[in-house]
Amino acid sequence: FYDIFCPPIVLFLTEIKSNRQGMRKVIHSIKAGIALVLVSLLYLLDPLYTQVGQNGMWAIMTVVLIFEFYAGATLSKGINRGIGTLLGGGLGCLAAALAQAVGGAGKAVIVAITVFIFGAAATYSRQVPNIKRKFDYGAMVFILTFNLVVVSGLRAKQVLEIARDRLSTIAMGFAVCLFVSLLVFPIWASDELHDSLVSRFEHLATSLQGFCEEYFGNVDEDEKKKISVDFSSKCKSVLHTKMKDETLVNFARWEPWHGKFGFFYPWGKYLKIGEDLRDLATIILSLKACLMHSSESSTRRRLAKEPCEAIVAQLARMLRELGESVKRMKKCESEDKIVSKLKTVRQEVRLIANLSTVGMNHLEKIDGLGIAS
Amino acid sequence: FYDIFCPPIVLFLTEIKSNRQGMRKVIHSIKAGIALVLVSLLYLLDPLYTQVGQNGMWAIMTVVLIFEFYAGATLSKGINRGIGTLLGGGLGCLAAALAQAVGGAGKAVIVAITVFIFGAAATYSRQVPNIKRKFDYGAMVFILTFNLVVVSGLRAKQVLEIARDRLSTIAMGFAVCLFVSLLVFPIWASDELHDSLVSRFEHLATSLQGFCEEYFGNVDEDEKKKISVDFSSKCKSVLHTKMKDETLVNFARWEPWHGKFGFFYPWGKYLKIGEDLRDLATIILSLKACLMHSSESSTRRRLAKEPCEAIVAQLARMLRELGESVKRMKKCESEDKIVSKLKTVRQEVRLIANLSTVGMNHLEKIDGLGIAS
Numbered sequence: 001f002y003d004i005f006c007p008p009i010v011l012f013l014t015e016i017k018s019n020r021q022g023m024r025k026v027i028h029s030i031k032a033g034i035a036l037v038l039v040s041l042l043y044l045l046d047p048l049y050t051q052v053g054q055n056g057m058w059a060i061m062t063v064v065l066i067f068e069f070y071a072g073a074t075l076s077k078g079i080n081r082g083i084g085t086l087l088g089g090g091l092g093c094l095a096a097a098l099a100q101a102v103g104g105a106g107k108a109v110i111v112a113i114t115v116f117i118f119g120a121a122a123t124y125s126r127q128v129p130n131i132k133r134k135f136d137y138g139a140m141v142f143i144l145t146f147n148l149v150v151v152s153g154l155r156a157k158q159v160l161e162i163a164r165d166r167l168s169t170i171a172m173g174f175a176v177c178l179f180v181s182l183l184v185f186p187i188w189a190s191d192e193l194h195d196s197l198v199s200r201f202e203h204l205a206t207s208l209q210g211f212c213e214e215y216f217g218n219v220d221e222d223e224k225k226k227i228s229v230d231f232s233s234k235c236k237s238v239l240h241t242k243m244k245d246e247t248l249v250n251f252a253r254w255e256p257w258h259g260k261f262g263f264f265y266p267w268g269k270y271l272k273i274g275e276d277l278r279d280l281a282t283i284i285l286s287l288k289a290c291l292m293h294s295s296e297s298s299t300r301r302r303l304a305k306e307p308c309e310a311i312v313a314q315l316a317r318m319l320r321e322l323g324e325s326v327k328r329m330k331k332c333e334s335e336d337k338i339v340s341k342l343k344t345v346r347q348e349v350r351l352i353a354n355l356s357t358v359g360m361n362h363l364e365k366i367d368g369l370g371i372a373s
Numbered sequence: 374f375y376d377i378f379c380p381p382i383v384l385f386l387t388e389i390k391s392n393r394q395g396m397r398k399v400i401h402s403i404k405a406g407i408a409l410v411l412v413s414l415l416y417l418l419d420p421l422y423t424q425v426g427q428n429g430m431w432a433i434m435t436v437v438l439i440f441e442f443y444a445g446a447t448l449s450k451g452i453n454r455g456i457g458t459l460l461g462g463g464l465g466c467l468a469a470a471l472a473q474a475v476g477g478a479g480k481a482v483i484v485a486i487t488v489f490i491f492g493a494a495a496t497y498s499r500q501v502p503n504i505k506r507k508f509d510y511g512a513m514v515f516i517l518t519f520n521l522v523v524v525s526g527l528r529a530k531q532v533l534e535i536a537r538d539r540l541s542t543i544a545m546g547f548a549v550c551l552f553v554s555l556l557v558f559p560i561w562a563s564d565e566l567h568d569s570l571v572s573r574f575e576h577l578a579t580s581l582q583g584f585c586e587e588y589f590g591n592v593d594e595d596e597k598k599k600i601s602v603d604f605s606s607k608c609k610s611v612l613h614t615k616m617k618d619e620t621l622v623n624f625a626r627w628e629p630w631h632g633k634f635g636f637f638y639p640w641g642k643y644l645k646i647g648e649d650l651r652d653l654a655t656i657i658l659s660l661k662a663c664l665m666h667s668s669e670s671s672t673r674r675r676l677a678k679e680p681c682e683a684i685v686a687q688l689a690r691m692l693r694e695l696g697e698s699v700k701r702m703k704k705c706e707s708e709d710k711i712v713s714k715l716k717t718v719r720q721e722v723r724l725i726a727n728l729s730t731v732g733m734n735h736l737e738k739i740d741g742l743g744i745a746s
Contacts, residue, residue, distance in 0.1 A: 025497060026497065028496065028497075028500070029493040029494070029496040029497035029500070032492055032493060032496035033488070033489040033490070033492040033493030033496070034489070036488050036489065036492040036516070036520060037485050037489050037492075040488050040520065040524050043524035043527060043528065044481045044484060044485060044524070049528070056524075057521060057525075060517070060520050060521060060524070061517060061521075064513060064516050064517040064520065065513070065517075069500070108417045108418075111413065111417060112410050112413065115406070115409050115413050116406040116407070116409065116410050117406070119405055119406040119409040119410075120402040120403055120405060121402070123401065123402040123405035123406070124398060124399065124401075124402035127398045127401070127402070127442070140437060140438070143409070143437050144433070144438075147409060147433050147437065148430060148433060148434075151413050151416035151417070151433070152416070154416060154417070239612060240613075240616075242613050243613075243616045282612075282655060282658050282659065283659070285655050285659065286655065286656070286658060286660075287659075
């Protein structure tokens with residue numbers, strides 16, 4: 001038995017270990033398993049079961065629904081669920097009391113009308129972009145709780161008691177999630193956002209140099225095509241980061257103080273730098289388009305080779321330096337140096353401007369980034 | 374009472390009517406309200422309540438959780454929920470039976486172990502990109518159902534009966550969702566995808582012409598800047614459509630035959646054309662970058678004005694024609710004409726190639742699109 005199962009598992013583990021993202025997925029899965037077992041103890045241990053009874057179901061549901069990959073996501077979903085349950089439960093109790101006061105056949109009519117009005121209104125609010133981004137889950141929980149409370153209020157006598165019991169088990173589920181998510185190998189959205197931003201500087205520098213090499217280098221056509229596709233895809237991967245950035249910033253805002261990130265950390269700036277980097281990626285791609293289809297003669301190309309390569313090398317080094325300074329979260333030490341260097345480079349570029357006019361725009365952008373960091 | 378509430382509502386409705394997207398949001402909200410009221414009837418009507426009892430709760434939950442904006446999204450979530458519940462319930466019953474067979478203190482241990490293993494495995498599978506895209510919700514429901522069934526199996530005697538009752542109420546909730554989503558003013562993801570693709574052709578044509586006008590036209594600087602930002606944002610909106618396209622195609626695949634879309638409609642091609650259009654947007658943006666920073670003298674610019682404007686006008690017309698042919702879902706009638714015209718234009722461009730070398734690449738792309746449609 002041992003011999004059959006061990007080797008593939010060991011192989012799996014060593015393979016996983018070599019790649020960090022895969023490792024984190026495994027850690028998250030194990031954490032989810034732990035959280036589920038912990039919350040199942042409400043059923044498994046007799047003393048706990050006598051306390052909560054069937055309501056333990058709500059704790060299990062809470063864990064399944066709010067336990068997310070990033071600590072910030074778990075927190076935001078949990079808080080959303082709490083607020084949604086409280087609001088929905090409160091309003092549901094009021095509506096149920098109103099229906100009871102009317103009594104008779106009017107009871108059902110009042111319940112139906114309130115269900116329709118609150119359901120439609122909350123569904124509409126879920127489609128407003130600002131609410132959708134932050135409180136989508138909360139609005140859904142609100143609809144669910146409101147509906148359940150108001151219709152059971154029609155049948156059960158002790159609505160308030162039911163609401164209290166469910167709320168306390170939901171709180172238990174939330175506590176289990178918080179404990180496992182924040183204290184056992186936490187996976188922070190803020191770290192992910194920070195690393196992804198830093199790696200984009202590197203990507204852009206690499207593809208900038210790659211295109212230059214492709215244009216001036218002496219590689220044969222097939223090889224060239226392969227390299228070109230590779231660099232283009234790196235550049236394009238930077239282009240398609242808008243959605244991911246917005247999601248991560250949203251989660252990062254919820255995360256408590258940890259590691260190098262304090263309270264009130266300026267997450268909005270990450271969005272701005274990300275936007276600048278996407279613009280830069282567009283410019284680099286367009287530089288490539290210009291180069292690939294230019295009709296320059298080979299003599300002229302040979303003449304331009306040296307200054308161009310020097311400029312590109314310098315631009316790439318600057319990008320890397322900026323990335324490094326973002327990584328260490330220090331003001332770029334050589335900022336003044338970079339800005340003055342950029343001005344020299346711009347003069348040089350102007351001299352050979354008829355070669356590649358795109359460079360200029362490019363330089364201005366990097367300027368902006370220098371100031372942003 | 375009537376006088377106070379009516380005017381703002383009428384104002385609201387007339388304002389909404391003027392914009393189609395807003396109208397659809399209101400329709401969706403009203404549909405959600407109707408679905409909620411319908412499913413609440415399980416509690417409100419006595420003959421129904423005696424049949425389903427407290428299990429009506431599961432029908433309400435199902436409606437709240439799976440009723441989505443697009444018909445395809447509702448269908449895919451509903452089917453996911455069904456499969457997840459069946460699988461989770463079945464495996465949960467097996468695990469509960471196994472635990473019962475062991476008996477004694479081993480019971481709780483076996484339950485804890487199965488909860489951990491299935492919970493961790495399903496959570497891991499939710500992070501595999503292919504499964505995440507299509508079955509994320511199903512995997513979540515699987516974890517939830519498995520967990521609930523296996524832990525209640527420890528306490529309740531009639532697990533199978535509970536499972537059957539819940540499944541039937543979930544099916545009722547799904548039926549209500551399907552009825553309201555597909556039959557009452559359905560909102561199709563396929564229509565949305567189709568329209569958004571068609572409008573992108575128009576956006577690109579407009580911004581191409583806009584840039585040309587900006588370069589050659591006699592507008593003052595302030596005005597220029599305003600126009601430029603406007604066109605750039607149009608182009609950039611095309612760039613950031615990747616995620617939206619993928620989501621919509623995913624939903625569109627689930628939608629049954631309706632309107633002009635048959636079964637086995639080639640939704641994959643929409644992704645491909647979308648990718649081409651994004652490339653084209655990059656090229657147009659780079660063309661703009663080249664133009665804005667070119668150091669052409671004004672005499673040369675005046676010389677180049679006429680041929681360039683003619684070419685851009687033709688390109689824009691072609692883009693619009695292609696968009697129109699996609700819209701009508703007909704093979705572009707003038708396809709041969711367009712291709713041959715493109716070749717003539719390319720010859721012309723080659724003559725004034727030193728002006729704007731980007732045009733060439735651009736033409737090749739449109740060629741590709743002509744074939745794709």
